[in-house]
Amino acid sequence: MTPALEIQLIAVFISMACALPGAFLVLRRMSMMSDSITHTILLGIVLAFLLTHDLQSPLLIVGAALIGVVTVWLTEMLEKTRLVTEDSAIGIVFSLLFSIAIILITRYTGSVHLDTDSVLLGELAFAPFNRMVVAGIDIGAKAMYISGVLLMINIILIAVFFKELKVCTFDPMLAAVLGFSPALVHYALMSLVSLTAVGAFEAVGSVLVVAFMIAPPVTAYLLTDDLKKMLILSSAFGALNGILGYQAAVALDVSIAGSMAVMTGLLFLAVFTFAPKRGLISLLLKKKKQQSEFAENTLLMHICSHEPHKQISENALHTIAARLRWDKKKLTHTICLLQKSGKLTMVNGIPAATAKGKDCCKIFVESLGTL
Amino acid sequence: MDFLVPLLGDYTFRTVALGAALLGIVSGVLGSFAVLRQQSLLGDGISHAALPGVVTAFLLTGSKNTEILLLGALISGLAAAYLMITIVRHSRIKFDSALALVMSVFFGLGLALLTWAQKTPNANQAGLKRFIYGQASTLLERDIVMMAACGAVLLLLVALLWKEFKIFSFDPDFAQSIGFDTTKLNLLLSFLIVVAIIIGLQTVGVVLMSAMLIAPGVAARQWSNQLWLMVMLSAVFGALSGVLGAVISSAIPSMPTGPVIVVCISVIATISLLFAPGRGILHKIYRQLKARSLLQVEGRDIS
Numbered sequence: 001m002t003p004a005l006e007i008q009l010i011a012v013f014i015s016m017a018c019a020l021p022g023a024f025l026v027l028r029r030m031s032m033m034s035d036s037i038t039h040t041i042l043l044g045i046v047l048a049f050l051l052t053h054d055l056q057s058p059l060l061i062v063g064a065a066l067i068g069v070v071t072v073w074l075t076e077m078l079e080k081t082r083l084v085t086e087d088s089a090i091g092i093v094f095s096l097l098f099s100i101a102i103i104l105i106t107r108y109t110g111s112v113h114l115d116t117d118s119v120l121l122g123e124l125a126f127a128p129f130n131r132m133v134v135a136g137i138d139i140g141a142k143a144m145y146i147s148g149v150l151l152m153i154n155i156i157l158i159a160v161f162f163k164e165l166k167v168c169t170f171d172p173m174l175a176a177v178l179g180f181s182p183a184l185v186h187y188a189l190m191s192l193v194s195l196t197a198v199g200a201f202e203a204v205g206s207v208l209v210v211a212f213m214i215a216p217p218v219t220a221y222l223l224t225d226d227l228k229k230m231l232i233l234s235s236a237f238g239a240l241n242g243i244l245g246y247q248a249a250v251a252l253d254v255s256i257a258g259s260m261a262v263m264t265g266l267l268f269l270a271v272f273t274f275a276p277k278r279g280l281i282s283l284l285l286k287k288k289k290q291q292s293e294f295a296e297n298t299l300l301m302h303i304c305s306h307e308p309h310k311q312i313s314e315n316a317l318h319t320i321a322a323r324l325r326w327d328k329k330k331l332t333h334t335i336c337l338l339q340k341s342g343k344l345t346m347v348n349g350i351p352a353a354t355a356k357g358k359d360c361c362k363i364f365v366e367s368l369g370t371l
Numbered sequence: 372m373d374f375l376v377p378l379l380g381d382y383t384f385r386t387v388a389l390g391a392a393l394l395g396i397v398s399g400v401l402g403s404f405a406v407l408r409q410q411s412l413l414g415d416g417i418s419h420a421a422l423p424g425v426v427t428a429f430l431l432t433g434s435k436n437t438e439i440l441l442l443g444a445l446i447s448g449l450a451a452a453y454l455m456i457t458i459v460r461h462s463r464i465k466f467d468s469a470l471a472l473v474m475s476v477f478f479g480l481g482l483a484l485l486t487w488a489q490k491t492p493n494a495n496q497a498g499l500k501r502f503i504y505g506q507a508s509t510l511l512e513r514d515i516v517m518m519a520a521c522g523a524v525l526l527l528l529v530a531l532l533w534k535e536f537k538i539f540s541f542d543p544d545f546a547q548s549i550g551f552d553t554t555k556l557n558l559l560l561s562f563l564i565v566v567a568i569i570i571g572l573q574t575v576g577v578v579l580m581s582a583m584l585i586a587p588g589v590a591a592r593q594w595s596n597q598l599w600l601m602v603m604l605s606a607v608f609g610a611l612s613g614v615l616g617a618v619i620s621s622a623i624p625s626m627p628t629g630p631v632i633v634v635c636i637s638v639i640a641t642i643s644l645l646f647a648p649g650r651g652i653l654h655k656i657y658r659q660l661k662a663r664s665l666l667q668v669e670g671r672d673i674s
Contacts, residue, residue: 087411214475
């Protein structure tokens with residue numbers, strides 16, 4: 001297997017593994033918790049390293065995952081005192097833990113290769129150098145297996161506990177009534193997030209883990225209302241970002257992780273602008289359509305309400321413009337539209353509603369009444 | 372206290388301590404508003420989003436002048452803030468997701484640009500990373516002058532618009548109803564907060580800037596229900612932790628200044644949360660115990 005292929009596989013595995021739990025973070029409005037956890041795992045790694053003095057020890061991963069959960073717990077404890085708001089609690093806890101980690105690194109681990117650079121920024125390009133050797137045979141990059149296992153864990157856990165996660169995310173009250181423990185599910189999910197962050201940060205750096213956890217689900221959120229579809233779309237977007245990001249990084253010769261993060265942003269921007277139902281363009285079009293519909297109905301209402309009383313002068317064009325405070329352009333445009341749909345005719349230069357127009361007006365008035 | 376005497380004569384220490392104190396005052400004052408408006412994490416987002424601006428400013432001008440780099444940071448920070456607001460306004464995405472998204476993507480862009488800059492023949496690029504971690508020891512006298520000037524303008528603006536900011540922070544609807552332009556106030560206040568964040572980047576760096584914004588405000592909030600007192604206390608706490616951090620990191624070898632400042636301000640915040648009269652956790656527990664014993668005594672009287 002070539003290094004390029006290996007890197008892309010790692011990128012795809014990691015992006016997908018991050019996107020899955022990330023979807024729940026987005027739905028639970030806990031996106032910033034991922035930022036917090038990805039920073040504090042550094043403390044876990046440092047503490048575990050100071051205990052074991054071995055950078056390869058699996059205890060490092062355990063320590064990091066544990067600190068992730070501790071971060072969530074501390075933040076919630078602080079929030080529960082109701083002396084600070086949720087956002088302040090997140091900000092205080094993670095920056096304190098992160099500061100302690102940096103101080104410990106500078107003071108006690110100066111001589112070993114454990115620097116903030118590799119934790120914060122990460123470098124995917126070096127991943128293939130670290131080989132997995134089983135019984136003397138080189139079977140590929142170590143990170144490939146780690147990220148693959150991480151993805152499997154995420155898929156299996158989310159598939160098995162899909163029902164629990166779904167209920168607890170959308171209706172924690174109902175979940176409690178049904179006998180699930182929302183708190184248990186919450187901490188289980190946070191452990192999963194923490195574990196995923198630990199597995200991913202080595203390759204892409206802790207800040208960019210946030211991009212992979214949040215951006216694909218947010219993008220998917222604009223396209224669907226179905227949780228299952230959202231999860232599938234998120235991981236598909238994640239995989240796409242991994243491959244496109246790698247190709248862009250090679251073409252421009254820049255950091256792979258950075259380029260992947262930019263790709264997640266570009267993909268989001270594209271969906272945000274062009275999404276069929278919730279995209280910026282379709283929203284603006286919809287708004288415009290609503291505006292012109294409302295203008296049509298307003299004009300019809302004005303005309304219909306004055307017609308029965310023979311107040312023809314009220315329906316003269318300049319009077320309408322004055323009464324509705326419209327400019328001439330808007331008035332002629334609206335009349336044009338109404339004539340096209342056969343709701344309005346011009347009688348001696350004065351607009352008059354047709355039978356169809358009167359029906360429309362009646363429906364509109366009734367709809368206003370129900371508001 | 373003996374170790375303080377030689378320190379005071381030391382140029383680096385004086386610059387760092389002064390810079391940290393200035394930063395503490397400015398971020399303390401503006402952070403109070405960020406905390407009250409529940410926008411604490413904005414600091415975290417903006418400071419990350421400033422990175423591509425720093426690198427782009429360097430790539431375009433080839434200069435490493437702090438002023439130019441910080442101007443770049445300011446522009447990309449503001450662009451990020453604008454993007455977040457646009458995303459929230461035009462979609463069903465919540466603020467926290469928009470913040471996390473924009474922040475991490477901008478930071479990724481900054482990293483990609485940084486690796487790009489490292490390839491350019493201009494060897495000057497080393498040192499751009501000081502904005503990620505912050506390096507108080509690289510502060511120069513002219514940086515201090517710039518910080519002081521920007522800080523003075525910010526504080527003056529806050530003082531001039533005190534009434535407006537106060538009403539807007541506590542009751543935006545009321546502010547609008549009595550005729551203030553809340554959109555403009557929101558933009559202005561966010562702008563001031565962004566400037567305060569950018570000023571602090573060089574001292575404490577991207578990651579820890581959020582603590583400088585939040586912790587003094589949170590600590591001060593526990594001691595007072597009056598805005599002016601809270602803002603004053605917040606500035607004092609900020610300055611105090613800045614100076615303390617500078618002293619500790621000078622007195623003990625290999626102690627990074629930024630993180631030590633953050634630990635100091637966190638300790639102050641923790642003490643405030645525990646011991647503040649009225650709101651503090653210990654006072655609350657004391658009240659509960661008292662109420663319980665009172666209930667028992669009165670209960671005995673009845674039986």
